[in-house]
Amino acid sequence: xxxxxxxxxxxxxxxxxxxxxxxxxxxxxxxxxxxxxxxxxxxxxxxxxxxxxxxxxxxxxxxxxxxxxxxxxxxxxxxxxxxxxxxxxxxxxxxxxxxxxxxxxxxxxxxxxxxxxxxxxxxxxxxxxxxxxxxxxxxxxxxxxxxxxxxxxxxxxxxxxxxxxxxxxxxxxxxxxxxxxxxxxxxxxxxxxxxxxxxxxxxxxxxxxxxxxxxxxxxxxxxxxxxxxxxxxxxxxxxxxxxxxxxxxxxx
Amino acid sequence: xxxxxxxxxxxxxxxxxxxxxxxxxxxxxxxxxxxxxxxxxxxxxxxxxxxxxxxxxxxxxxxxxxxxxxxxxxxxxxxxxxxxxxxxxxxxxxxxxxxxxxxxxxxxxxxxxxxxxxxxxxxxxxxxxxxxxxxxxxxxxxxxxxxxxxxxxxxxxxxxxxxxxxxxxxxxxxxxxxxxxxxxxxxxxxxxxxxxxxxxxxxxxxxxxxxxxxxxxxxxxxxxxxxxxxxxxxxxxxxxxxxxxxxxxxxxxxxxxxxxxxxxxxxxxxxxxxxxxxxxxxxxxxxxxxxxxxxxxxxxxxxxxxxxxxxxxxxxxxxxxxxxxxxxxxxxxxx
Numbered sequence: 001x002x003x004x005x006x007x008x009x010x011x012x013x014x015x016x017x018x019x020x021x022x023x024x025x026x027x028x029x030x031x032x033x034x035x036x037x038x039x040x041x042x043x044x045x046x047x048x049x050x051x052x053x054x055x056x057x058x059x060x061x062x063x064x065x066x067x068x069x070x071x072x073x074x075x076x077x078x079x080x081x082x083x084x085x086x087x088x089x090x091x092x093x094x095x096x097x098x099x100x101x102x103x104x105x106x107x108x109x110x111x112x113x114x115x116x117x118x119x120x121x122x123x124x125x126x127x128x129x130x131x132x133x134x135x136x137x138x139x140x141x142x143x144x145x146x147x148x149x150x151x152x153x154x155x156x157x158x159x160x161x162x163x164x165x166x167x168x169x170x171x172x173x174x175x176x177x178x179x180x181x182x183x184x185x186x187x188x189x190x191x192x193x194x195x196x197x198x199x200x201x202x203x204x205x206x207x208x209x210x211x212x213x214x215x216x217x218x219x220x221x222x223x224x225x226x227x228x229x230x231x232x233x234x235x236x237x238x239x240x241x242x243x244x245x246x247x248x249x250x251x252x
Numbered sequence: 253x254x255x256x257x258x259x260x261x262x263x264x265x266x267x268x269x270x271x272x273x274x275x276x277x278x279x280x281x282x283x284x285x286x287x288x289x290x291x292x293x294x295x296x297x298x299x300x301x302x303x304x305x306x307x308x309x310x311x312x313x314x315x316x317x318x319x320x321x322x323x324x325x326x327x328x329x330x331x332x333x334x335x336x337x338x339x340x341x342x343x344x345x346x347x348x349x350x351x352x353x354x355x356x357x358x359x360x361x362x363x364x365x366x367x368x369x370x371x372x373x374x375x376x377x378x379x380x381x382x383x384x385x386x387x388x389x390x391x392x393x394x395x396x397x398x399x400x401x402x403x404x405x406x407x408x409x410x411x412x413x414x415x416x417x418x419x420x421x422x423x424x425x426x427x428x429x430x431x432x433x434x435x436x437x438x439x440x441x442x443x444x445x446x447x448x449x450x451x452x453x454x455x456x457x458x459x460x461x462x463x464x465x466x467x468x469x470x471x472x473x474x475x476x477x478x479x480x481x482x483x484x485x486x487x488x489x490x491x492x493x494x495x496x497x498x499x500x501x502x503x504x505x506x507x508x509x510x511x512x513x514x515x516x517x518x519x520x521x522x523x524x525x526x527x528x529x530x531x532x533x534x535x536x537x538x539x540x541x542x543x544x545x546x547x548x549x550x551x552x553x554x555x556x557x558x559x560x561x562x563x564x565x566x567x568x569x570x571x572x573x574x575x576x577x578x579x580x581x582x583x584x585x586x587x
Contacts, residue, residue: 006469013472017315029308042322049468094557100476113309189518189520190313192309193517193524
C-alpha cells in the first residue's frame with residue numbers, strides 16, 4: 001500500500017467522521033453528545049492528512065524528494081530486516097478494514113439501536129433505596145424521562161407522581177405476554193453499552209414496534225415502593241406518534 | 253517498413269483492446285450477476301434487526317475510538333519524531349526493575365483510553381525504553397489517568413474506596429507485569445526492530461506525518477477487527493445471561509473478568525457499565541474495571557498488530573490472570 005492508497009483511506013475516515021458529526025447529527029446514534037468536538041477535530045485532521053498524502057504522491061512522481069521514499073521502502077526489504085514494521089512508505093493490508101465502517105457511515109449510516117436491543121434485556125433501574133423524591137416541576141402535563149419515571153415508580157415512598165398528568169417519549173417494544181412498553185436506551189459512552197429503560201403502557205392499543213410515540217397519562221401504582229411488585233406502569237390517556245428525536249437515547 | 257510497423261502497432265493495439273474488452277466485460281457481467289443475486293440477500297440481512305444492531309454497535313465502537321486512536325498515534329508519532337532517545341534514558345532509572353514502577357506511575361499523564369496507549373508504548377520501545385517499562389506504561393495508562401478516575405468516582409458516587417481500589421489494583425497489575433517481563437520476558441517475543449542508530453527513520457515534521465499516517469492506519473485496521481469481534485459478542489450474548497451467575501462470589505469475579513474481555517467497553521466508560529451491573533459483589537465489579545482496560549478483544553487485536561500475535565497471546569493471558577488476582581487481593585483489602 002503506497003502513499004496514495006493511504007491518503008484515500010485517511011480521507012475516507014475523515015469524511016465519514018465529518019459526515020456524522022459536522023454535517024449532521026447522526027453521531028448521536030453512536031456516541032454521546034460530548035464527543036462531538038473531538039470527532040470534528042479528528043475528521044478535519046484526517047482529511048488534511050489524507051489530502052497531504054495524495055498531493056505528495058502526485059507531485060513526487062518525477063521529483064527527487066520522493067525517490068527518497070522509494071529508497072527507504074527498498075531498504076526495508078533488502079537488508080535492514082530489523083527495521084521491519086516501521087517502514088512508513090507502505091502500511092499493512094489490515095488498514096483496508098477501516099474502509100468498512102467509513103463507507104457504512106458515508107453511504108448507509110446504521111440506524112440507532114431500537115426495540116431489538118431493548119427487548120433482549122431486562123430493564124434495570126439503578127438501585128438507590130427507598131426514600132422521598134423532590135417534587136415534580138410544575139406543568140400539566142409534566143415531561144419526564146423514562147429513567148426518572150421508573151425510579152420514582154420503584155423507589156419513591158412519597159408517591160410524588162400521584163395525581164399528576166405525565167408525558168413520556170420513546171419507542172414501542174413488546175413482550176411475549178402481550179404487554180407493550182414505551183422504551184428508550186441509555187448510553188454511557190457508545191452504543192455498545194446501551195441498556196434499556198422501559199415503562200409499561202396500559203389502556204391504549206399498541207402501535208407497531210419501533211414507532212416513536214409520546215404517551216400522556218397517569219402513573220399506575222403496582223406495589224409498595226422498594227418491593228418487586230413496584231414496576232413502572234403508565235395508564236395512557238393518549239398515544240401520539242412523533243418523529244424520532246435527533247438524540248434517540250435517554251438523556252442522563 | 254514504417255507502414256508495416258504502424259500496422260503491427262495498430263493490430264497489437266486492437267488485440268489489446270479486444271482482450272481488455274472481453275476480460276473487463278466478463279468481469280463486469282460477473283460482478284453485476286453476483287451483485288444482483290446477492291444484493292437483495294445482503295440487503296435483507298442488513299434489514300434484519302440483529303444485523304442492523306450489529307452494524308450500529310460495530311460503527312459506534314469505531315467512531316468512539318477514532319479520536320482516542322488519533323490522539324495516541326499523534327503522541328506516539330511525536331515521540332518518534334521530536335523526542336530524542338537520551339531524554340528517556342535520562343528520565344528513567346537505568347535498571348529496568350526500577351524503571352517499571354516509574355513508567356507505571358507515568359501512565360497518569362496520558363488522558364485517553366486503551367486504544368491510545370498501544371501505539372505510544374510501541375514508540376517508547378522504538379526509542380530505546382526498556383520493554384518492561386514500556387509495557388508497564390501500556391497497562392497502567394488507560395486505567396489510572398485522571399479522566400478515567402474521575403469517571404469512576406462519578407459512576408460510584410459516595411464510594412471513594414472504589415476509585416482508590418481501582419488505582420491500586422491497576423497500578424499493581426501493571427508493575428507486576430513489568431517485573432514479570434524483566435524476570436521471564438524474552439526479547440524474541442517482540443518483533444525484531446530494536447533501535448538501530450540514527451538515520452533509519454526521518455525525524456521532524458516529515459517523520460511525524462509519516463509516523464502518524466502509518467500508525468493510525470495500522471492500528472485502525474486492527475481496531476476495526478476488534479470492534480467487529482466485540483459487536484458479534486454483543487449481539488450473540490445477551491447480558492441477561494449474567495444474572496444466572498451472580499450467586500457465587502468466585503464465579504462472579506471470573507465471569508465479570510471474562511465479560512470485560514469480550515465487551516471491550518472503553519476504559520472511560522467501563523465504570524458506568526460496572527456500576528450498572530448491580531447484583532455483583534464490589535470485588536467482581538472491580539475486576540471488571542481492572543481487566544477491561546488491560547485485556548480485551550480490540551486491545552488484543554491492536555497488540556497482535558503492533559507487537560505480533562505470539563507476544564499478544566502470552567502477554568494478554570498472563571495479564572488477565574495477574575489482573576484478576578490483583579483485583580481479588582485489593583478488593584478483599586479495600587472494599
